[in-house]
Amino acid sequence: MAEIRLEGVAHSYDGGKTYALNPITMTWEDGKAYALLGPSGCGKTTLLNIISGLLKPSEGKVFIDGKDVTDVITDNRNIAQVFQFPVLYDTMSVRKNLEFPLKNRKVSREKITERVNEIAELLGIENDLDSKPSKLRSDLQQIVSLGRGLVREDVSAILFDEPLTVIDQNFKWTLRNRLKRLHVATGVTVVYVTHDQTEALTFADEVLVMDKGSLVQAGTAESLFLEPQHEFVGYFIGSPGMNFLDVEAKSSLLTHNGKEIGKAAKAGLNGSHRFGVRPEFLIPSTKSGLEFKVDRIEDRGVFKLVHLSNDDFKFIAKTEESYEAEVGGKATFSFDPKRAFVYDVNQMAVSTVSPSSEGGN
Amino acid sequence: MDAKRKNNKAWFLVLPVVFVVAFTAIIPLMAVANYSLQDIQGADNRIFVGLDFFKRVATDPNIQDAFARNLTLSMQVLLIQIPLGIFLARLMPKSGWKASAALVVVAIPLIIPWNVVGTTWRIFTRSDIGLGGVLVNKFTDYNLSESTFDAWVTILVMDTWHWTPLVTLLVYAGLRSIPQAYYQAAAIDGASAMAVFRFVELPKLKRVLMIALLLRFMDSFMMYTEPFVVTGGGPGSSTQTLSILLTTIAIGQFDIGVAGAFSLMYFLFIQIFSFLFFTVLTLDERPGATKVTPKDKRKLREEKEEKPVNSKLKKVLK
Numbered sequence: 001m002a003e004i005r006l007e008g009v010a011h012s013y014d015g016g017k018t019y020a021l022n023p024i025t026m027t028w029e030d031g032k033a034y035a036l037l038g039p040s041g042c043g044k045t046t047l048l049n050i051i052s053g054l055l056k057p058s059e060g061k062v063f064i065d066g067k068d069v070t071d072v073i074t075d076n077r078n079i080a081q082v083f084q085f086p087v088l089y090d091t092m093s094v095r096k097n098l099e100f101p102l103k104n105r106k107v108s109r110e111k112i113t114e115r116v117n118e119i120a121e122l123l124g125i126e127n128d129l130d131s132k133p134s135k136l137r138s139d140l141q142q143i144v145s146l147g148r149g150l151v152r153e154d155v156s157a158i159l160f161d162e163p164l165t166v167i168d169q170n171f172k173w174t175l176r177n178r179l180k181r182l183h184v185a186t187g188v189t190v191v192y193v194t195h196d197q198t199e200a201l202t203f204a205d206e207v208l209v210m211d212k213g214s215l216v217q218a219g220t221a222e223s224l225f226l227e228p229q230h231e232f233v234g235y236f237i238g239s240p241g242m243n244f245l246d247v248e249a250k251s252s253l254l255t256h257n258g259k260e261i262g263k264a265a266k267a268g269l270n271g272s273h274r275f276g277v278r279p280e281f282l283i284p285s286t287k288s289g290l291e292f293k294v295d296r297i298e299d300r301g302v303f304k305l306v307h308l309s310n311d312d313f314k315f316i317a318k319t320e321e322s323y324e325a326e327v328g329g330k331a332t333f334s335f336d337p338k339r340a341f342v343y344d345v346n347q348m349a350v351s352t353v354s355p356s357s358e359g360g361n
Numbered sequence: 362m363d364a365k366r367k368n369n370k371a372w373f374l375v376l377p378v379v380f381v382v383a384f385t386a387i388i389p390l391m392a393v394a395n396y397s398l399q400d401i402q403g404a405d406n407r408i409f410v411g412l413d414f415f416k417r418v419a420t421d422p423n424i425q426d427a428f429a430r431n432l433t434l435s436m437q438v439l440l441i442q443i444p445l446g447i448f449l450a451r452l453m454p455k456s457g458w459k460a461s462a463a464l465v466v467v468a469i470p471l472i473i474p475w476n477v478v479g480t481t482w483r484i485f486t487r488s489d490i491g492l493g494g495v496l497v498n499k500f501t502d503y504n505l506s507e508s509t510f511d512a513w514v515t516i517l518v519m520d521t522w523h524w525t526p527l528v529t530l531l532v533y534a535g536l537r538s539i540p541q542a543y544y545q546a547a548a549i550d551g552a553s554a555m556a557v558f559r560f561v562e563l564p565k566l567k568r569v570l571m572i573a574l575l576l577r578f579m580d581s582f583m584m585y586t587e588p589f590v591v592t593g594g595g596p597g598s599s600t601q602t603l604s605i606l607l608t609t610i611a612i613g614q615f616d617i618g619v620a621g622a623f624s625l626m627y628f629l630f631i632q633i634f635s636f637l638f639f640t641v642l643t644l645d646e647r648p649g650a651t652k653v654t655p656k657d658k659r660k661l662r663e664e665k666e667e668k669p670v671n672s673k674l675k676k677v678l679k
Contacts, residue, residue, distance in 0.1 A: 054545050075551040083542040091564045100560075104551040148550060 002065045002078075002156035002189060004028040004051060009060035011046050016058070020046045022214045023060060028157070033183050033190040035204035037197060039236070043213040044193045048159050051191065052079045064156055080149020080158045084165040086141035088133040094144050095120075095129040098151050105152070119151045122185065124178070139171035143178065150186070157189040164199065176203060197237050209233050225278075226339065231347040234276050240305070243282065243315040247275045247342070254342060254353060257312065261290070262335070264342050266351035274343040275353060279305070281339035282317035284325075289334030289355055294325045308333065390628075397621030414622035424623065426598065427606045431582055434517070434602065438581040439574060441521055446528025446573065447566070451558075453533055464533070467526045479590025482519045486591065505592060509599035512592045516600050519587055524580065528573045535569035536562065571642050575635055582631055603627060 004027070011021040021043040028034055036044045049055035050062065053074035061070045069077055089097055098116045107115075120126040123143050133141055142163055149158055160179070164172050180203060183190045194200050200207050201221040208218045209232065216230040228234035234242030247254040247261055249269040254261045261275055292308035292315065299321075306317040306325065317333055325331045337354035344350045397415065400408045418424055449467070454460045470478070488494040488504050497503040505512040539562065547557045585604035588594060594601035607627065611620035 049545075052545075052549065054548060074545075074548045079549065081545070081549050083546065085540075085542070087540075087542045087546040089560045089564070091560060100552070101550040104553065104556065145546070148546070 003030045004157060005063040007061045009050055009057045009062060011050060012058045019213055024215050028189055030189055031187045032206060033204045035200035035207045036191060036193045036210060037200040037207055038210035039195055042210045044210055045161055048161055048193050052081045052159055053077045078152060078154050078156045080155050082146045082160045082163045084162045086145045088141060088145055090134055093130050094133055097133060097144055098147050101148055101152055115151050119147050123147050139167050139175040142167060142175060155188055157191060160192045162194055229349045231274060231343050238278055240279055240316050242276045242278050245275045245313050247273050249273050260356045262353040262355045264351040264353050269351060272345060276343060277335045277340040279316045279318035281336040282315060282333045283335060284319060284323060285332050285334035289332045291330055291332050294327050294329055294331050297327060393621045393624050396617045397625055400618050414618045417619055418622045418626055427601055427603050431603045435578055435581040437517055438520055439577055442525045442528050442577055443573060446525050447532050449529045450532035450536055467529050470523050471526050475586035476590060478523050479587040483591045486515055506596060509596055512596060512600045516588050524577060531569045531573045532566060535566045539565045575638060579631055579635060
């Protein structure tokens, strides 16, 4: 059980030419489940390896429970890590696999037996203890690799590095459920790396979205969805992602090629910006709003995806199943003033946007 | 669905290979079998002797000695070259230009023709002008044409120099194919360097090591050119391998019947030995090859009937 704190942690694999991980300062609270979400190559695994000590950060410090562990080797950090595929010692039985970390730490024989039985029971693998890991199903193998981390009594945190990658589709969610229950049962801090948003959003208390080596937003699933503070969050989370449009701001009035889009809530906004609204918050309107041509309607059963086009941009709206419109015809859409945002050149949200009263065209 | 008409014409594609193999292997081997069963005095004069030549080969003290000698040599070769090969492979750089450079350096002995290796070592080990010979003579008396021990050690060192790189390259390739995560997991588990080797590397290297063992056994058991050039099998018959003795019998003494029987037994021994070797080493990888006692069977059945995981899974699904 521990609190992990990162202070200005950054990493470069090529001696400072490019950074795989830009400086990050943050605290991982004790007992919470975190998800690191981001596309491949965004620095998730690098960050994970820094926490577990497999990688020494080029800059910054790592603290576990207030103790500086930057130079402490993995072996002494009491961190369990589960990898993309089950990592097991093939020549050992499941029991021997679980005993291995304790044997290496010279724990007494009775204590080892006790711990192994405890953990096996917790994980539900008590009947497989004497088989060879290769005889088990892949999700159970992954459970055994996790068990090797948990068997140590003083585990500070469990790190999962995309643990469901090689798991058979059918067992993915049962394994995820098991991991979730395990987190509840043990109360250990969990960091879960994934590029799958459903996985992240269902598993974690807090989701950290990463892009190009930087942490772009941290928050609950809800806040990431409703208030994307960074363009990348809008684009990466949600399906389909946010609609974006280049706009010019003049005293907070946003226009695109002379067409008025809306007015930013923040006063005195000028220059190039980007306007963003999620498909969910583009609302069919009869009175005012932006006028589009309906290109295509995708009926997804419980909702509809309406593909809209204006002169030189396209939006997608997610509407209720009851929405009807003629393909090729015109349709007017407005947006929720609390859920539409304007982003600055650094892709950061600067203000919400309310629709103009008189509409676009 | 109607049955598809069977077309077996694809067999014709195998014909060229059958033809080639017939001429390169089967027909020559049959000729050897032919010689081994009859005593051929002249073109029209041959007597069928059955297994006489085989009995003679099996009881010939010279051949028995050579067999024991060659087997000892092969075992020593394996005992030295396999551990040494693994050791070297673990020392080699993992990536970058250093890895490429190391690979080239290591591979050099492998691309030198046998005869050249023999000749090089013959000159190298001469106690009057050879670099190695003169050097060793500064510390201890060394003369491979007089001392059977010196000759034996020279052959062993030469073969180690020539062929350890093969083991090294195989093991190196095997090591590179172990995913990094295994090392990381071992680090998290607090495994010592020895434990990493024993429980991570060795099990993953099993396949390549088996290939290395088989290749080195077969090659060393058939060793001919290098000892022939360096020592000529001497002094006496102390470095005479089975191949050298066979050549002497077949070409030197032109005793084709004995040589034929000898060849076949030689060939069969290597085949059987390699087969047993392979079978024993891959025993646990075969499905159903593990020993199953009635007790285990009962346990397996019980597990099938009620697997706790499955019952839990059902609960979750509900």
